[in-house]
Amino acid sequence: MTRIRELHYRVGGAATGLFPGAHRSRSxxxxxxxxxxxxxxxxxxxxxxxxxxxxxxxxxxxxxxxxxERKSIPVSVVADLSASMGFEGAQRKLDVLADFTESLAWSAWRMGDSFGFVGCDERVRREFTQPQTRIRGAGIALAQRLRTLQPGGRSAAALREAHRHLPRQRALVFLVSDFHLELDALAAVLDSLAPHDIVPVLLWQPAEFALSATRGLAQVREPESGAQQWLWWRPALRERWQAAHDARREALLSLFRRRRLAPLFIEGAFDADALTRHFLA
Incomplete structure (x- = not known):
């Protein structure tokens, strides 16, 4: 068996839980x-x-x-399971999500925190909804199901309903997605999660945005709807493609900055140490 990598996280304010744990509190x-x-x-x-x-x-x-006394906190993952999360470059996005979930669930158990998971596409997926638990192996079974999932949802609209499945107590919530959704819809999702400490986690693969040939005929596919189109790549279109990607990244960063959120970009394989450094920065 592959050893699960442990990561370390913390919350900005004082923990308000009733159970003993590893986080500072004022009680x-x-x-x-x-x-x-x-x-x-x-x-x-x-x-x-x-x-x-x-x-x-x-x-x-x-x-x-x-x-x-030191207290525990609820830790939850709100995950996008729409069709675009099935993209496969050097790694498959859902495999990266599975590695992240497995590592986070194990680390939460080690710190005495409860762990929960809410998976969404066009609806909240009941089979990928894990209520808050302190069971040791909760993340392992969930990760196995994620690795075998073939996503088919044409949107991640149900992310706006995920807050209904989170604990009432202020929790540390990791919003995991490739964020290929409209900015207004994303803003609504972030507003619905505002009572919690949110960490946006962007799962991107370099192959999503890389163009192989300098010029020539290429087929592109819209990941959610599956619609395909043939384009003639040329230097001018390549520059527009790169500019659009840079503009999208900056728009997302601007949206997060307005809400004082620090996003974590995972561009490739999951690295537990990178997430730990994110919280120590």
């Missing part, structure tokens, strides 16, 4: 991170008495030290 009294003082009658634990703070208190109260 609890008996952790390891000093948060402040409280009167003994408000936090009745004489083991944490602070004599110096008690002597300084102008009202003569006995003061105890409060230490925040």
């Amino acid at each position: 609890g009294d008996a952790g390891f991170e000093f948060r402040g003082h409280a009167a003994l009658q408000d936090a009745p634990d004489a083991r944490r008495l602070d004599l110096h703070a008690s002597l300084r208190d102008p009202f003569g109260n006995w003061m105890v030290r409060l230490h925040s």
Whole structure:
């Protein structure tokens, strides 16, 4: 068996979960991170008495030290499973998604976090919907199903409904797609996920945007509808093709910047270390 690569992630704010975990929080009294003082009658634990703070208190109260506890968070993947995700270059996009899902689910279990998955094309795919769980091997079975999927959805419209399947608690949500959808539709998806911490993950293959021949007759295919067209490649059209690709990338980055989101581009195979560096940057 191939060893699952572990990755490391974190959230920007304090965790608000009830279960112990690996993330900083502002709750609890008996952790390891000093948060402040409280009167003994408000936090009745004489083991944490602070004599110096008690002597300084102008009202003569006995003061105890409060230490925040580490908490867990929900981690979820909202994935585009439309036809364009079946594109195969050096790697198949769905295989990259499977590797990402397997690694994230394993890492969430290692950190004490719950893991969930919502797969969408024209509808929310029930067979690719995993409610939040702390089962150790949840990501392995899900990844196996993703590797055998032959996507046929003509759009990813159901991404706008994915928030209904996420936990009410603020979660870390990875929105995984090739983002070949209208910007207005993408903005609506991001707005629906706004209560959570969102990390857009763009799965691109270089072969999607590369043109093999300098000039000549070439067949191109629209990945969602399957419509095919013959084009005569020439230098001017090649330049327009590259300019359109650059403009699309900049438009996506602009949309993410307006919402203060830091996207992760995976252009090729999945690299767990690259995702870890994304959170440490």
